Amino acid sequence: MIEAGGFNANALERRYELLDRLPSSLFHAAAVNLNGTLRDRVAGVLQWHSALMDGSLPSLEGLSWPDRPTAELLQQELTDLRLPHFCKGEASLVEALLLDVLEGTATVAQKCAEWEAAQLRELMKQERARRQKAQAASGTSPSEPTTFKAKGRTVVLEEPLDASTLATLQEEAARLAKNQGQAVLRERIQMAWQERVRIWAQLEEVFGELAMMLGRGWDLGRGLFRSRGWLEVARLRELLEKLPALRHLIQVLGRMKTSEDASQPPVMETVIGPMRRVHEERREVRSPFARSETRGIERSGDIQRMLPPEAVLLGHPTLRRLWHARRAERTLLTYKVDGTVLERFQTEREALEAQQRASPPMTRGPILICLDTSGSMTGLPETVAKALVLESVRVAFTEKRACYLYSFSGPGDVAEHELSLTESGLARLMAFLTHSFAGGTDVEAPLERAVSRLDSEAWSRSDLLLVSDGEFAVSEKTRGLMAQASARKGMRAQGVLIGTGHGASMSALCSQVHRFSDWQSLLESPGKKPTAARAEGCSL
Numbered sequence: 001m002i003e004a005g006g007f008n009a010n011a012l013e014r015r016y017e018l019l020d021r022l023p024s025s026l027f028h029a030a031a032v033n034l035n036g037t038l039r040d041r042v043a044g045v046l047q048w049h050s051a052l053m054d055g056s057l058p059s060l061e062g063l064s065w066p067d068r069p070t071a072e073l074l075q076q077e078l079t080d081l082r083l084p085h086f087c088k089g090e091a092s093l094v095e096a097l098l099l100d101v102l103e104g105t106a107t108v109a110q111k112c113a114e115w116e117a118a119q120l121r122e123l124m125k126q127e128r129a130r131r132q133k134a135q136a137a138s139g140t141s142p143s144e145p146t147t148f149k150a151k152g153r154t155v156v157l158e159e160p161l162d163a164s165t166l167a168t169l170q171e172e173a174a175r176l177a178k179n180q181g182q183a184v185l186r187e188r189i190q191m192a193w194q195e196r197v198r199i200w201a202q203l204e205e206v207f208g209e210l211a212m213m214l215g216r217g218w219d220l221g222r223g224l225f226r227s228r229g230w231l232e233v234a235r236l237r238e239l240l241e242k243l244p245a246l247r248h249l250i251q252v253l254g255r256m257k258t259s260e261d262a263s264q265p266p267v268m269e270t271v272i273g274p275m276r277r278v279h280e281e282r283r284e285v286r287s288p289f290a291r292s293e294t295r296g297i298e299r300s301g302d303i304q305r306m307l308p309p310e311a312v313l314l315g316h317p318t319l320r321r322l323w324h325a326r327r328a329e330r331t332l333l334t335y336k337v338d339g340t341v342l343e344r345f346q347t348e349r350e351a352l353e354a355q356q357r358a359s360p361p362m363t364r365g366p367i368l369i370c371l372d373t374s375g376s377m378t379g380l381p382e383t384v385a386k387a388l389v390l391e392s393v394r395v396a397f398t399e400k401r402a403c404y405l406y407s408f409s410g411p412g413d414v415a416e417h418e419l420s421l422t423e424s425g426l427a428r429l430m431a432f433l434t435h436s437f438a439g440g441t442d443v444e445a446p447l448e449r450a451v452s453r454l455d456s457e458a459w460s461r462s463d464l465l466l467v468s469d470g471e472f473a474v475s476e477k478t479r480g481l482m483a484q485a486s487a488r489k490g491m492r493a494q495g496v497l498i499g500t501g502h503g504a505s506m507s508a509l510c511s512q513v514h515r516f517s518d519w520q521s522l523l524e525s526p527g528k529k530p531t532a533a534r535a536e537g538c539s540l
Contacts, residue, residue: 018042023049025095029102034109040064048098055088066105073182074101077189081197097193104188108181116177123169127161246388249514250395253367253463253494275353282342290339301330305337365461366402367392368450369419372468374409374441381498382437385467388496392465393419393429402458406446407432409439414446441472447509448478451485464493466510470501474508482509 019042022030030045031038044065051058057075060068078084078097087094161169297307310332313323326332369392371385389405396403396419405417417432419425443466453459485491495510497503506513 018046021046023091023095026098026102029099029106033102033106035070035105036065036067041066045098045102048101049094052084052087052094052097053089053091055084057084069178070105070182070185073186074189077186081189081193082201083193083197086197086200100189100192104185107188108185111184112177112181115180116173119176119180120169120173123173124161124166127165127169243387247391247395249494249496250367250388250391250465251364253364253465253492274350276348276350277353278346279349281345281347283345284340285343286338287341288338290341291337292339294335294337296336297333298336299331300334301327301332302334303327303332305334307333307335309333364399364401365463366404366459367396368453368459368462368464369403369405370443370446370450370464370466371405371407372409372441372443372472373407373435373437373439374471375438376441376469376471377437377498381469384498385437386433388465388467389419389432390429396420404450404453404459405432406450407435408442408446409437411440411442412445413439413442414449416449441468443468443472443505443509444475444478447481451481451491454485454489454491460489462491464491465496466493466506467496467498468506469499470497470503470506472505474505479508486511 018039019027019031022042022045026045026049030042033041035041036044041064044063047058047063047065057078060071060075063071065071066074083097087097310323310326313319323332369389371389373382373385377385392403392405395401403419405419406414407417408414417428419429447464447466450464454462482493486493492512493510495503495506495513497506497513497515503513503515
């Protein structure tokens, strides 16, 4: 037990319990920062953390830390950089940003006194120079400064300033030092985050919302975004904007399957079927207990409804016995009185009804791409083929689907690429997009590899996309391989014929062939869309 006036450990614990809510990465920086009190500083950091995690900024009203001018500066800089947008839901990014803010404000707080003293010395020097200049202009000889020697050096004593002037100069020095501190803090934030935000914005422009998943936490470097590969990505993105049908083709590839992602909410579906339900009805039923109307005469033992002739018998000594006998036998003449009451009846009926039930969400399976990189694809077909690959990567990443590419040319020349938007995957994608197409065309090897991948559980529900100009031969072995994969494994083969070829080879391998033409006019005219020709019941 703690005696009166003694040390109270519990009170000390309660005083600093707010520190327990701070992320560990911010604990030291928040504790040693000299800007504001510890309690206000920690509370303010938590307010910033909560708002940034929601993708917004804290309200200046009620903000515990920092002071109002600094808070306004931070809000302006973070808004200009769009950092709240990129910080939403990213704890590591929010903590890194707040750590920079804490360290920046700590640096400013430590140097503020030094900056203020330097500003005050400069202002005092300017004030004395102004006074000397004014004295010289008025013809008054300026007073000579007092000098004396100390330790072999000559020390000059400047003219002292009056208290009012000194106070004014101190206020101005404090203002200038504060402005200098804000400039230092602004420059620190811009140097630390401007380049990162620029990279994220470029990624977002190309890949949409998933760009934030790509860029945050990556050390991509400036060179990647100045490379030829990144310029190719930006150019292909502009092409994709003109090809909505091409994007739709990629989205429908992959057979539907039940999602295994437990974080996805269930899908509510409507089921119509026969249902037996109990219905309650109310009917009017005549009852003697509801005495609401007279309906005739009857015999009973009810004295209240007895007719007057029966009552006469009670006045005769002998007939009294007859009356009692009739009453006992319930044969007295009485009025018949009854009425209607509502009774409830329950009946079962069968009817078709719609019910809502939860079922696991459905997702599409993986995508297998066989891409012709032969010399005949050089030029516009190559550009369109690369745009297909880029859109496949984007769709697969967005929908959490796997995507695998087989690029082929001559016999034995098959390159495999697992397309993913990881840090290494993006670099591989850049390398592929800068690769020039050349060589002959041998379609058998990539198709055999793609079909064999269907044997694994992860790729069993894949669909195949074959992209070529159709200038290749098809053997009976390859025809049988594709037919067997379609019949036994349910694989759907979609073909994209780029160019003006007849497409007989593509039609022999694919269940649907999508023809594109007029690419030259598409690329030369920004507003024009490609013409599409129907092939085997399908067109884009």
